[in-house]
Each structure stands twice: as C-alpha cells, then as structure tokens.
Amino acid sequence: MAQYPSDMFPLSICTWVLQRFPHLEKNGFILIDAWPFMSPMLYVFDPEMSTQFTQVQSLPKSNDIKSEFRPLTGSKDLVTLDGPEWKFWRSVFNPGFSTKNLVAMTPAFLEEVRVFVDKLRAAAQSGEVLKIEGPATSLTIDVIARSVLGARLHSQTKEHPLQWALAKQISWLSPEYTPPSILKLVNPVRPILQWYYNRVIRNALAPSIRQNLSTQADGGGPGHGETKTVLSLAAKAYLAEKPQNTSSAQQANDEFASLAIPHLVMFLFAGHDTTATTLCFAYHLLHKHPPALARLRAEHDAVLCPDPSQAESQLTLNPQLLINALPYTTAVIKETLRLFAPAATVRQGQRGFFLTHPATGARYATEGMFVHQNSHATHHLASCGFPRPWEFLPERFLAPAAPAAEGDDDDDAAQLHVSRKNAFRPFELGPRACIGQELALLELKMILALTVRVFEIETYPAGAPAGAEVLGTYAVGHVSGHPKGGMPARVRVRV
Ligand code: HEM
Numbered sequence: 001m002a003q004y005p006s007d008m009f010p011l012s013i014c015t016w017v018l019q020r021f022p023h024l025e026k027n028g029f030i031l032i033d034a035w036p037f038m039s040p041m042l043y044v045f046d047p048e049m050s051t052q053f054t055q056v057q058s059l060p061k062s063n064d065i066k067s068e069f070r071p072l073t074g075s076k077d078l079v080t081l082d083g084p085e086w087k088f089w090r091s092v093f094n095p096g097f098s099t100k101n102l103v104a105m106t107p108a109f110l111e112e113v114r115v116f117v118d119k120l121r122a123a124a125q126s127g128e129v130l131k132i133e134g135p136a137t138s139l140t141i142d143v144i145a146r147s148v149l150g151a152r153l154h155s156q157t158k159e160h161p162l163q164w165a166l167a168k169q170i171s172w173l174s175p176e177y178t179p180p181s182i183l184k185l186v187n188p189v190r191p192i193l194q195w196y197y198n199r200v201i202r203n204a205l206a207p208s209i210r211q212n213l214s215t216q217a218d219g220g221g222p223g224h225g226e227t228k229t230v231l232s233l234a235a236k237a238y239l240a241e242k243p244q245n246t247s248s249a250q251q252a253n254d255e256f257a258s259l260a261i262p263h264l265v266m267f268l269f270a271g272h273d274t275t276a277t278t279l280c281f282a283y284h285l286l287h288k289h290p291p292a293l294a295r296l297r298a299e300h301d302a303v304l305c306p307d308p309s310q311a312e313s314q315l316t317l318n319p320q321l322l323i324n325a326l327p328y329t330t331a332v333i334k335e336t337l338r339l340f341a342p343a344a345t346v347r348q349g350q351r352g353f354f355l356t357h358p359a360t361g362a363r364y365a366t367e368g369m370f371v372h373q374n375s376h377a378t379h380h381l382a383s384c385g386f387p388r389p390w391e392f393l394p395e396r397f398l399a400p401a402a403p404a405a406e407g408d409d410d411d412d413a414a415q416l417h418v419s420r421k422n423a424f425r426p427f428e429l430g431p432r433a434c435i436g437q438e439l440a441l442l443e444l445k446m447i448l449a450l451t452v453r454v455f456e457i458e459t460y461p462a463g464a465p466a467g468a469e470v471l472g473t474y475a476v477g478h479v480s481g482h483p484k485g486g487m488p489a490r491v492r493v494r495v
Contacts, residue, residue: 004016005474005476007476007484008474008475008476009474009475009476009477009478009480009481009482010478011341011343011344011374011375011376011475011481012376012474012475012481013032013043014030014032014043014045014372014374014376014377015374015376015377015380016467017030017032018030018045018377018381019467025381025383027357028044028045028046028048028049028355028357028358029042029043029044029045029046029049029355029364030042030043031043031369038064039064039368039369039370040368040369040370041346041369041370041372042349042355042364042366042369042370042371042372043372043374043377044355044371044372044373044374045374045377045378045381045384046357046358046378046384047378047384047385047420047421047422047423047425048358048422049355049356049357049358050373050378050422050425050429051422051429051430052355052356053347053353053355053366053371053373054345054347054373054428054429054430054432055422055429055430055431057353058347058430058431058432059347059348059349059350059353059366059371060082060083060347060348060350061079061080061081061082061345061346061347061348061432062346062347062348062370062371063348064346064370065079065080065346066080068173068174068479069173069266071169071172071173071191071194071198072169072170072173072198072262072265072266072269073262073263073265073266074262076259076262076263077262077263077265077266078090078093078263078266078267078435079266079270089263090431090435091237092234092237092238093230093234093263093435094435095233095234095237096147096148096228096229096230096231096232096233096234097230097435097436097438097439098438099323099438099442101228101230101233102147102438102439102442103319103320103322103323103442104228104319105146105147105228106315106316106319106322106442106446107316107319108146108147109143109146109147109442109443109446110312110315110316110446110450111146112139112142112143112146112152112156113139113143113312113446113447113450114312114450115139115142115156115157116135116136116139116156116447116451117450117451117454119135119156120135120451120454120455120457120491121454121455121491121493123491124455124491124492124493125493127490129460129488129489129490130488130489130490130491131485131486131487131488131489132279132280132283132457132459132483132486132487132488132489133276133277133280133482133483133486133487134486135156136276136277136279136280137272137273137276138155138156138163139156139276139447140271140272140273140275140276140279140443141153141155141160141162141163141166141268141272142154142155142156143275143439143443144267144268144271144272144436144439145162145268147229147230147271147439148229148230148231148264148267148268148271149205149208149209149212149229149230149231149264150208150211150212150229150231150232151207151208151211160204161200161203161204162200162201162204162205162268164200165197165198165200165201165204166197166201166265166268166269168193168197169194169197169198169201170269170479172184172190172193172194172197173478173479181478201261201265202261205261205264205265206257208231209231209257209260209261209264210257212229212231212232212235213235213253213256213257215232230267231260231264234260234263235256235260238252238256238260239252239253239256267436270343270434270436271436271439271440273342273480273482274342274343274440274480275440275443275444277340277342277475277480277481277482277483278333278336278337278340278342278440278444279444279447279448280459280483280486280487281336281339281340281473281475281483281487282332282333282336282444282448283457283459283487283489284459284461284472284473284483284487285332285335285336285339285392285471286332286452286457287457287458287459287489288392288459288472289392292332292392292394293452295328296328296329296332296448296452297452297453299326299327299328299329300326300329300448300449300452300453301453303321303325303326304321304449308450308453308454311449311450311453312450315446315449322442322445322446322449323442326445326449327398328394328398329445329448329449330397330441330445331394331395331396331397331398332394332448333441333444333445333448334394334397334424334426335392335393335394335396335397337426337427338379338386338424338426339379339380339392339471340475340481341375341376341379341426341481342426342475342480342481342482343426343480343481344372344373344374344375344376344428345372345373345428345432346370346371346372346373347370347371347372347373348370348371349365349366349367349368349369349370349371350366350367351367352367353365353366353367354366355371373425373428375425375426375428378423378425379423379424379426384420384423385418385419385420385423385424386418386423387415387416388416390467390468390470390471391470392471393416395416396416396417396418397418397424399414399415399416399417399418400414400417401414401417427440453494454493454494455491455492455493455494456491456492456493456494457489457490457491458489458490458491458492459473459487459488459489460488460489460490461473461483461484461485461487461488462474462484462485473487
C-alpha cells in the first residue's frame with residue numbers, strides 16, 4: 001500500500017487492494033481487520049451480495065457511524081436512526097424531497113446558482129486560480145437551506161454562522177481510531193467546542209423553524225402561495241399525527257421544533273459536500289474529455305436554446321426540462337458519481353445473518369463485523385458490470401441493453417451497457433437509499449446547464465495514484481470524499 005497516497009479517501013482502499021491482489025475479486029468481498037484502528041470490516045463489492053444486506057434485508061447502521069455523528073446530532077438523525085423511529089421520520093420528510101416539490105423550488109435554486117455564476121465570472125476576470133470546492137460548497141449550502149428551510153443564507157457572499165459552525169463541528173468528527181483521530185477524541189477542549197458549535201447551529205436554525213411552523217399554524221404553506229419547504233411539509237405531516245386542541249398544538253409545535261433539529265443539521269451536512277464534490281470532479285472530467293464536453297454543450301444548445309444567457313429563463317419557464325430532457329447531462333453526472341462516489345453505507349453485522357456468494361453458495365458470517373457496501377470497488381470492476389472501468393464514458397448510462405444489429409453504429413455503445421443489476425449505487429439502494437438524491441441530481445444539472453457553455457474551466461488537480469493516472473486526480477478525506485487540493489482551476493469566459 002506504500003505506493004498509494006496516505007491521504008486518499010478510505011472508500012477507495014478496497015479497490016487498490018483488488019488491483020494488487022486480483023484473485024480476491026472472485027469472493028465478492030474482502031475482509032480488512034485493521035485492529036486496533038478500526039473494527040473488522042467486510043468490504044462487499046459484488047452487487048448481488050450487496051443487495052442481501054441493504055435491499056433484501058436492511059441491516060442496522062453500524063455502531064461506528066452512530067458514535068461518529070453523536071456529537072453533531074445525538075444520533076437522532078435520519079442517517080443514523082434505525083427501526084420504527086427511522087421509519088417514522090423518513091415518512092415525515094419524504095414529501096419535501098419528492099421530485100414534484102423540488103421542481104417547484106427551481107426558481108429559488110436558480111437564484112442561488114446565479115450567485116455562483118457571478119463568482120466564476122469574477123474569477124475569470126481576475127485570472128486567479130480558483131479552488132472550486134470552496135464556492136461550490138457555499139452554493140450547495142445555500143441551495144440545501146432554500147429547499148429545507150426556505151431561507152436565504154447568502155453564504156456564497158459572506159460566511160454564515162451556520163456554515164461556519166457546521167464546518168467546525170465536522171472537523172471534530174472522528175470516523176476511525178488512527179493516532180490523529182485519537183488525539184482529537186481525547187482533546188479536553190473538544191466537548192466544550194462541540195457544545196458551543198451546536199449552540200450556534202441551533203440558534204441559527206431557530207428562526208427558520210419558527211417561521212415554517214407559523215406558516216403551518218396560519219393555514220398557509222402548500223396551496224396558500226407559500227413555498228413548500230422540506231421543513232413545512234414535515235411539520236404538516238408531523239402535526240397531522242398530534243391532537244388538535246390549542247395547548248397540545250403548542251406542545252406539538254415545541255416537540256417538533258426540538259426533534260427536527262438533528263434532522264436539519266444532517267440534511268445540511270449530507271446535502272452539501274457530497275454535491276459540491278461531485279460538481280468539482282465533473283468539471284475536472286469534462287475538462288479532461290473535450291468530446292464529452294462538446295456533446296454536453298450540444299445537448300444544452302438543443303434543449304435550452306443556443307444562446308446560453310437564455311438557459312435560466314428556459315428552466316424557470318419549464319423546470320420539467322431538468323427531469324426528462326437532459327439525458328446526456330444526467331449520464332455525465334452518473335459517470336462522475338461512478339468514478340468518484342463520495343459516500344457509502346456501513347451496516348452492523350448480526351448473529352445469524354450470513355452473506356451468500358451468488359455463484360458458489362458459500363455463506364459468510366457477519367456477526368461482530370461492520371458490513372460496508374464498497375461502491376468505489378463495485379464501480380471500478382468490469383466483472384460488476386462496468387466495462388473499461390477506469391475510463392470516463394458517460395455513454396455507458398445511455399447504452400441499450402441488447403446488442404445492436406450487425407453493422408449498426410450503436411454496437412460500441414451496446415458493449416458499454418451496465419450489465420449487472422444493482423451495480424450502480426452512489427446513493428445506495430433499498431429503503432435507506434439517499435433521501436436527497438433527486439435534489440442532488442436536479443441541482444447538479446442546473447449548475448452544469450448554467451455554466452458549461454459560459455465558461456471554460458481548466459482544472460489543475462494534484463496527481464493520481466498508480467493505476468488511476470487516467471483520472472488525473474483522487475479523492476481525499478475521512479467522513480466523505482473531497483477533491484484533492486480543493487480542485488484548483490482557471491476560469492475563462494467563452495461567450
Ligand atoms: C451527490 C450527492 C449525494 C450523494 C452521492 C449521496 C450519497 C448518499 C449515500 C451513499 C447514502 C447512504 C448512507 C448510509 O447508509 O450511511 C445517503 C443517505 C442519505 N443522504 Fe445522501 N447523498 C447525496 C446528496 C444528499 C442530499 C442533497 C441530501 C439532502 C438532504 C442527502 C441526505 C441524505 C440523508 C438524510 C440520508 C439518510 C437516508 C436514510 O437513511 O433514510 N444526501 N446519501
């Protein structure tokens with residue numbers, strides 16, 4: 001492993017082990033026991049074995065994930081809850097993340113994207129090298145705040161206390177037990193700072209929660225000219241379950257306000273850096289692949305009018321275009337997520353729960369182990385359904401299932417078809433799949449639609465590890481994957 005960079009995102013370790021020891025691929029998983037730094041971890045990459053603990057049966061989230069997020073949310077958020085409590089809150093929050101509701105918020109999201117476009121324009125004018133991850137992160141924070149709270153944070157123009165405290169809080173999270181993490185864990189200042197950052201976060205959220213609740217109380221919200229935010233729809237679903245007389249209504253409001261906070265914090269956390277990271281890698285991959293960039297621009301010319309300055313008004317008039325009219329843009333985003341999946345699920349192995357190899361029928365115990373769906377490895381193996389796995393080929397997500405007729409030009413495309421079911425899983429699959437995936441896809445499509453024809457974005461990322469030179473970079477980080485060096489780039493205006 002010494003040949004690989006020490007800062008690489010741990011999700012990719014399994015892939016590098018398989019590159020070094022390809023004979024392990026046939027097992028469908030590898031076991032890494034890095035005691036005392038981590039509990040034994042079953043990295044499962046076979047798509048069928050992955051379905052067994054996420055879809056056929058959904059194992060509870062790992063104890064490690066729960067303790068990692070405890071300082072941030074008290075483990076009372078949608079990512080770490082399990083059982084009936086998780087089920088209840090998922091149903092409360094589902095309506096706000098529906099495609100229909102998100103599409104209705106398109107004008108608000110576009111308003112935030114416009115600020116990002118102005119930032120890119122300013123960087124182009126100054127000629128500076130811009131680390132795109134910074135502005136992309138602020139943009140995604142502003143978008144998630146619009147969707148969830150209905151509030152404008154303006155964190156793209158001035159650091160908002162919520163963004164500041166969240167970033168600080170995340171920097172103290174400790175996902176494993178390596179020496180630097182242990183130093184963090186035993187630092188006596190840690191609990192005091194975490195208490196303080198949580199206080200800042202709660203104080204920053206309180207006005208929006210009150211606002212969303214009073215909208216509900218006034219009979220406003222949906223159908224009354226008010227924005228249907230994730231929070232207002234959740235309040236509606238929650239309060240519908242509660243007694244209607246005045247005093248208990250007040251109690252129910254207070255109860256909702258306090259129970260909703262950990263979920264809101266998790267939405268802000270889970271909803272921003274995954275999306276920002278994906279945007280950075282997408283710009284990078286497009287810069288490295290001019291034919292893909294040309295095809296993307298051609299799709300935008302055809303669907304959104306050849307004049308790029310009209311894209312915003314086109315999308316405001318007809319936001320449905322984002323859902324069903326941009327197949328190549330969707331394929332570019334999916335291919336970026338395939339190569340640089342920023343997150344994955346880790347479950348708690350159980351007594352009596354076995355993984356069964358689909359071909360050999362061999363059964364493997366899971367008790368006492370963490371069971372990790374290693375999307376990075378799944379996505380980088382031809383045997384898992386991804387031919388030419390290290391290449392950036394968005395076409396694979398458009399390729400027809402059946403081989404094309406003899407002499408047909410589509411023959412090459414058919415070879416690329418993702419041939420295995422349940423193999424593409426950047427958002428995970430099954431009941432615990434990402435609640436924000438529609439939002440992330442909508443947002444990314446919107447940002448690409450408003451930027452790729454206006455700007456030339458030349459990325460200069462840090463080098464890639466052996467075996468991944470073709471990608472020109474790699475993901476770093478602990479809690480989720482980030483572009484190495486913040487994705488430095490030079491921006492030029494094209495039109
Ligand atoms: C490109 C962007 C995104 C990626 C790749 C991504 C990926 C994932 C993955 C892999 C999981 C499963 C995690 C686990 O089981 O521990 C997940 C869950 C989750 N994600 Fe996302 N996510 C993205 C964007 C978002 C956004 C925009 C939100 C906004 C709210 C969000 C909120 C959540 C939540 C709350 C869960 C837990 C769902 C549950 O267990 O019911 N994510 N995401």
